[in-house]
Amino acid sequence: MRIDVVTIFPEYLAPLRAALLGRAIERGLIQVDVHDLRDWTHDVHRAVDDAPYGGGPGMVMKPQVWGDALDAVCDEGTRLIVPTPAGRPFTQAMARAYAAEEHLVFACGRYEGIDQRVIEDAARRMPVDEVSIGDYVLVGGEAAVLVIVEATVRLLPGVLGNPVSAEQDSFSDGLLEGPSYTRPEVWRDLAVPEVLRSGNHALIDRWRRDQALERTLRRRPDLLERLPEDSLDSRDRAV
Numbered sequence: 001m002r003i004d005v006v007t008i009f010p011e012y013l014a015p016l017r018a019a020l021l022g023r024a025i026e027r028g029l030i031q032v033d034v035h036d037l038r039d040w041t042h043d044v045h046r047a048v049d050d051a052p053y054g055g056g057p058g059m060v061m062k063p064q065v066w067g068d069a070l071d072a073v074c075d076e077g078t079r080l081i082v083p084t085p086a087g088r089p090f091t092q093a094m095a096r097a098y099a100a101e102e103h104l105v106f107a108c109g110r111y112e113g114i115d116q117r118v119i120e121d122a123a124r125r126m127p128v129d130e131v132s133i134g135d136y137v138l139v140g141g142e143a144a145v146l147v148i149v150e151a152t153v154r155l156l157p158g159v160l161g162n163p164v165s166a167e168q169d170s171f172s173d174g175l176l177e178g179p180s181y182t183r184p185e186v187w188r189d190l191a192v193p194e195v196l197r198s199g200n201h202a203l204i205d206r207w208r209r210d211q212a213l214e215r216t217l218r219r220r221p222d223l224l225e226r227l228p229e230d231s232l233d234s235r236d237r238a239v
């Protein structure tokens with residue numbers, strides 16, 4: 001998979017080369033390029049923004065600069081992702097869909113956003129998603145790109161040491177994951193739940209499922225409401 005990011009703060013994307021993502025790059029599983037939007041400006045001030053039509057606070061990013069940048073970076077196989085608090089909420093299902101793409105391009109807006117015609121024009125040639133990572137406002141799209149890329153790349157075959165961890169994630173079965181424990185058996189008077197030390201794997205699986213159900217009910221009842229009816233068995237319903 002190829003990933004291109006266009007931003008006015010290329011240094012903000014340095015974490016894309018760290019840890020899990022860095023290893024995926026080294027192993028040739030992904031190719032990542034970060035571009036400075038100002039490389040496509042034509043004036044001495046390298047201006048990327050201008051006052052909004054209709055008035056109001058803040059500045060809007062100029063269409064000519066973004067148009068030239070996207071013309072240079074996008075090709076036939078591109079999906080363009082524009083992080084914005086006004087976008088569709090990012091989900092695990094979207095991460096799975098992005099993991100199947102061959103080329104993702106991220107356009108990071110700052111200020112009050114990018115002139116909407118940039119998105120309209122790009123959508124004439126490629127799929128475009130305006131995506132939000134949550135109901136809060138960041139200063140720009142860069143932190144959202146780090147979130148979306150990490151959630152996507154960890155799903156690529158060969159990126160995680162143990163692929164079962166991606167399968168057992170919170171959200172992959174529609175539930176939050178329950179608690180985990182490691183040694184020692186007792187720490188600061190707190191003991192690991194007996195059942196996890198029983199060696200009875202049917203009992204352990206049932207206990208984990210009950211913990212996931214209870215946690216989801218307490219913290220995210222909205223997720224339980226969205227579960228397909230046939231994904232709960234009679235023991236689940238008792239919880």
Ligand code: ADE
Pocket residue numbers: 083084085131132133134135136137138139140141144
């Ligand atoms: N840019 C600013 N806030 C954002 C958010 N919540 N999600 C995605 N991009 C953003």
